[in-house]
Amino acid sequence: MSSQEHFDNESLQTLQEIMEDEFNELIELFISDSGKRLPAMELAWETRNAVGLRMEAHSFKGSSANVCARELSRLNMELEDLLRDRTPDDSEWQELHNKINAIRAETGVVHDYFQQMLQA
Amino acid sequence: MTGIRVLIADDNLVDRKLLSRIVRNQGNTVVEATCGEEAILAFREHHPDIVLMDVLMPGIGGKEAARCIKAEAGEDMVPIIFLTSLTDAHDLAACLESGGDDFMNKPYNPVVLEAKIRSFYRMRDMHRTLQAQRDTIAVHNDHLIREQETAKAVFDNVAHHGCLSSPNIRYMLSPLAVFNGDVLLAARCPGGGMHVLLGDFTGHGLPAAIGAMPMAEIFYGMTAKGFGIRDIVREINLKLHNILPVGFFCCATMAALDFDNKTTSLWMGGVPDGYLLRSKNRELEPLCSTHLPLGVLSNARFNDSVIDLNFNNDDRLFFWSDGILEARNSAGEMFGQERLEHVMRYSISPTLVFEDIQTALSEFQGTQKNDDDVTLLEVVMMDRELLGETPVGPANAPASGPLDWSLSYRLGPQSLQTFNPLPLMMHIIMEVPGLQSINGQLYSVLSELYSNALEHGVLGLDSSLKHSPEGFMRYYQERETRLQQMGNGHVIIEMEHSGNVEHGRLVLRFRDSGPGFDWQTMVNRSRCTPGDAHRYCGRGIPLLSSICTSLEYKEKGNVVEAEIMWPPTAEG
Numbered sequence: 001m002s003s004q005e006h007f008d009n010e011s012l013q014t015l016q017e018i019m020e021d022e023f024n025e026l027i028e029l030f031i032s033d034s035g036k037r038l039p040a041m042e043l044a045w046e047t048r049n050a051v052g053l054r055m056e057a058h059s060f061k062g063s064s065a066n067v068c069a070r071e072l073s074r075l076n077m078e079l080e081d082l083l084r085d086r087t088p089d090d091s092e093w094q095e096l097h098n099k100i101n102a103i104r105a106e107t108g109v110v111h112d113y114f115q116q117m118l119q120a
Numbered sequence: 121m122t123g124i125r126v127l128i129a130d131d132n133l134v135d136r137k138l139l140s141r142i143v144r145n146q147g148n149t150v151v152e153a154t155c156g157e158e159a160i161l162a163f164r165e166h167h168p169d170i171v172l173m174d175v176l177m178p179g180i181g182g183k184e185a186a187r188c189i190k191a192e193a194g195e196d197m198v199p200i201i202f203l204t205s206l207t208d209a210h211d212l213a214a215c216l217e218s219g220g221d222d223f224m225n226k227p228y229n230p231v232v233l234e235a236k237i238r239s240f241y242r243m244r245d246m247h248r249t250l251q252a253q254r255d256t257i258a259v260h261n262d263h264l265i266r267e268q269e270t271a272k273a274v275f276d277n278v279a280h281h282g283c284l285s286s287p288n289i290r291y292m293l294s295p296l297a298v299f300n301g302d303v304l305l306a307a308r309c310p311g312g313g314m315h316v317l318l319g320d321f322t323g324h325g326l327p328a329a330i331g332a333m334p335m336a337e338i339f340y341g342m343t344a345k346g347f348g349i350r351d352i353v354r355e356i357n358l359k360l361h362n363i364l365p366v367g368f369f370c371c372a373t374m375a376a377l378d379f380d381n382k383t384t385s386l387w388m389g390g391v392p393d394g395y396l397l398r399s400k401n402r403e404l405e406p407l408c409s410t411h412l413p414l415g416v417l418s419n420a421r422f423n424d425s426v427i428d429l430n431f432n433n434d435d436r437l438f439f440w441s442d443g444i445l446e447a448r449n450s451a452g453e454m455f456g457q458e459r460l461e462h463v464m465r466y467s468i469s470p471t472l473v474f475e476d477i478q479t480a481l482s483e484f485q486g487t488q489k490n491d492d493d494v495t496l497l498e499v500v501m502m503d504r505e506l507l508g509e510t511p512v513g514p515a516n517a518p519a520s521g522p523l524d525w526s527l528s529y530r531l532g533p534q535s536l537q538t539f540n541p542l543p544l545m546m547h548i549i550m551e552v553p554g555l556q557s558i559n560g561q562l563y564s565v566l567s568e569l570y571s572n573a574l575e576h577g578v579l580g581l582d583s584s585l586k587h588s589p590e591g592f593m594r595y596y597q598e599r600e601t602r603l604q605q606m607g608n609g610h611v612i613i614e615m616e617h618s619g620n621v622e623h624g625r626l627v628l629r630f631r632d633s634g635p636g637f638d639w640q641t642m643v644n645r646s647r648c649t650p651g652d653a654h655r656y657c658g659r660g661i662p663l664l665s666s667i668c669t670s671l672e673y674k675e676k677g678n679v680v681e682a683e684i685m686w687p688p689t690a691e692g
Contacts, residue, residue: 008227011227014230015138018138018141018142018145018230019138019141022137022141025137026134026137026138026141029133029134029137030134033132033133033134055176058176058205059131059132059176061205061226062132062135062205062226063132063134063135065205065226065227066134066135066138066226066227066228067134067138068227077205077207
């Protein structure tokens with residue numbers, strides 16, 4: 001796996017420099033925070049709560065961007081855009097779930113990468 | 121740059137932590153809040169310099185919180201930078217409309233963030249400096265206004281309106297500022313006459329008004345001491361010439377009214393034409409300024425000559441400052457002399473002219489504001505009795521003074537031509553405390569005896585000339601001519617006082633160089649026609665008899681002696 005597809009490496013380097021001793025803490029915070037995002041998204045999807053789902057995607061988009069997880073942020077933005085100013089019909093809800101799955105997969109990749117970093 | 125206090129409001133822990141670190145790394149202090157409500161509370165508690173606010177937060181959200189904070193900050197400038205991962209232009213615009221000052225996109229760029237924080241801090245600093253300066257200016261302004269009010273109170277006490285409330289005067293003063301460059305003064309003379317002065321100093325406001333103080337001092341002081349119009353304008357001119365900077369002066373009209381002889385003397389310098397509106401046939405006589413304004417010429421070059429006019433009952437004088445002529449309407453035209461003259465000619469009645477001028481002026485001006493102080497004055501001749509009591513002169517003489525004294529004062533031709541000895545004589549008499557309460561009557565006695573001695577005694581003028589108004593003017597011209605041609609002659613004034621602090625006796629003796637006259641006949645004639653107010657001739661003698669305990673002509677009629685006892689017995 002090339003981290004280049006998933007991360008803005010240059011920014012991540014800068015982030016590390018900025019946070020210094022607090023970098024690990026920040027990454028751990030991100031891991032635990034994003035771990036809670038997916039169950040929340042699932043719940044919103046099951047209850048067909050379009051607004052709730054969009055809020056989650058928006059927030060996840062922001063925080064993943066801040067830790068330079070470029071791909072994860074992009075996927076969340078797509079989900080957010082699909083929910084912008086409209087209520088999806090049944091077939092669209094299915095499609096949304098595919099997007100959630102993609103986010104889950106990408107979250108897994110990001111987590112793994114961060115875990116490696118933390119152990120290094 | 122340290123110590124910028126930054127409030128960070130973001131519900132996302134990761135974002136908040138990151139941002140907080142960036143901001144702290146830059147040497148600033150951070151206060152954190154996790155939602156809009158908390159942000160408002162934190163703002164109240166910590167008074168941050170700058171707020172970084174996430175837009176989408178649970179609860180009231182970033183935009184509403186921004187509105188509350190801006191409302192609470194009031195006049196203080198608290199920059200709010202929105203943190204956003206919004207990309208839609210409308211959403212971004214909505215952030216700024218809710219009171220945000222800028223926005224910052226996620227992911228954060230520390231360099232841009234630092235630049236923004238510094239830039240907004242500078243702005244806030246500038247804003248605070250500006251407010252502080254504004255407050256300082258406000259304090260100074262308050263101070264200035266208080267000073268002006270105090271100065272104004274002193275000014276009003278000095279340049280007071282005197283007897284402007286007399287029934288024969290109407291006036292309108294509309295100042296452009298707290299201080300007025302136009303001055304109106306009026307005072308009764310000890311002998312019963314009246315002095316009125318309308319002055320218009322160069323400029324407006326305090327610098328213009330300040331010259332009015334010495335002017336008023338001189339006007340009121342000299343009038344109370346019995347000085348005449350010529351002495352007073354000369355003294356004012358001298359004073360203003362000495363104290364005013366070059367280019368500053370006072371355009372002025374001064375009028376002296378004689379209610380007994382129904383005349384007025386005018387001195388006009390640098391003023392617009394005034395008018396005399398006769399009650400008889402409504403004749404309108406323009407009165408033109410013949411002198412330069414007060415304060416322009418040195419004493420040696422100053423001309424104190426006056427115009428003497430008959431001024432019968434209900435005749436009216438109208439004067440104004442140039443502010444009235446130059447008052448503009450909305451089209452920028454000036455009110456002008458023609459409009460004024462028109463009003464004076466075509467008012468229904470002379471008594472309405474004053475109001476009609478005011479009405480015409482205000483209709484002409486509309487809502488237009490004055491460029492200059494506007495002053496309008498009307499002086500009417502009426503019988504002295506209608507004006508009320510002549511006010512007693514200033515009671516500022518010493519409480520104890522000389523009681524046993526005498527003097528003899530001889531005035532030769534040169535003195536008689538150019539000098540009025542009455543104020544000086546009054547000054548000496550007023551040193552006797554017991555005589556201060558009757559200064560008006562004493563002035564009348566001195567004035568009458570002196571003019572008799574000079575005009576009839578030395579100059580040999582025939583008092584019967586004074587029977588008619590026309591004759592009166594001729595009498596005055598003749599007096600002037602003979603005075604200037606006089607080669608010899610004199611008047612000796614002798615005064616003696618004796619007494620104690622309770623009562624006393626003043627003897628006044630006037631001895632002239634003339635041939636004397638048949639005073640016996642004259643006294644008898646005037647006794648036969650008491651209270652004949654329309655006769656000028658010999659009028660002084662019955663008047664004097666009532667004030668003086670005795671009045672006697674002596675020798676060949678060129679010596680007259682008056683005795684005055686004080687305190688005065690009953691009504692005298």
